[in-house]
């Protein structure tokens with residue numbers, strides 16, 4: 001049977017459950033998912049050569065990582081041929097591209113340092129999301145940035161974030177799509193702090209200063225990402241969940257939830273609905289924490305599916321800004337990106353193929369046995385047949401066929417890199 005024939009049969013099976021597969025496919029194509037540039041080079045960037053620092057870490061040393069803008073762009077282009085659906089580009093400020101002999105420190109970055117990225121995105125019809133980079137830099141002193149007791153350290157990073165807002169607005173204007181700009185700081189303490197309040201107060205004041213510059217709030221969606229711990233910041237992080245939610249709510253910016261940033265039995269899928277009741281828009285970093293915030297490649301696993309369901313069944317695809325955030329240096333990086341991007345898209349399609357209205361109705365009527373029964377039976381519906389058709393329809397390889405391209409690319413391109 002062809003992919004199309006299998007799809008026709010699957011469509012019929014889903015329709016008996018009241019699910020319109022055609023509609024699901026169209027909707028799944030359109031939801032933007034932001035592809036993070038930092039999977040391509042283990043979060044190193046182009047403005048420094050040092051190791052990754054700031055409470056995050058990559059593990060592994062798989063050969064062939066991108067070392068230049070040309071290599072990173074070529075790698076992303078390869079991934080783009082393998083992943084279906086609407087994709088945005090997610091950049092970090094450390095990926096500024098300098099001309100020969102030119103250099104600007106992070107507090108002096110300008111849109112010109114990102115013009116090649118803007119060109120790259122425009123040619124591919126992609127929007128751009130952006131992130132200040134407050135790690136892997138000598139001005140991160142004692143693991144502190146915007147909450148540092150040193151006024152010079154704070155001022156440096158305030159200037160950096162303000163520069164990033166201007167660059168984000170430039171991206172929005174160039175691409176015609178809003179730019180989600182996410183602020184994450186590593187700040188925290190390894191051991192029990194003597195004062196939890198003062199650093200948070202300074203962080204709050206620094207953020208207020210950053211946001212005091214004029215910018216177009218329709219074009220730049222500033223978010224604040226929380227975190228419960230970092231490597232070397234096990235006891236206290238300044239930007240905790242309570243801090244970021246309250247800050248975002250009181251200042252009219254977006255909260256960003258990274259599903260690696262909570263206590264191990266907490267799940268972001270359960271948090272989305274609460275956030276949607278109080279925020280117009282929220283942002284996500286979808287990742288896969290294995291025992292800690294390990295940033296493994298996103299899979300089509302239970303929590304990923306549950307996150308996608310929360311977005312879809314609450315009709316919130318335009319209110320939840322989706323970005324991926326993982327960095328595995330132990331496997332082929334093109335494959336890592338592809339698996340992560342395909343998995344999240346799969347989860348969106350899966351959520352769209354769920355009889356959400358019917359299940360809600362059953363819950364309202366207290367028919368909880370049926371809720372469980374249907375959710376369980378749906379797991380063995382012919383989802384793969386719809387997914388395969390979706391891929392074919394989007395012009396990307398079906399099933400594991402994409403891996404051949406990755407192996408060829410590895411042989412022809414990656415293996416020739418230092």
Ligand code: RNT
Pocket residue numbers: 038043056131184225227258285293325
């Ligand atoms: C770190 C945060 C942050 C980074 C990226 C590189 O724990 O998740 O989002 O992973 O900005």
Ligand code: ZN
Pocket residue numbers: 225258285325
């Ligand atoms: Zn994150």
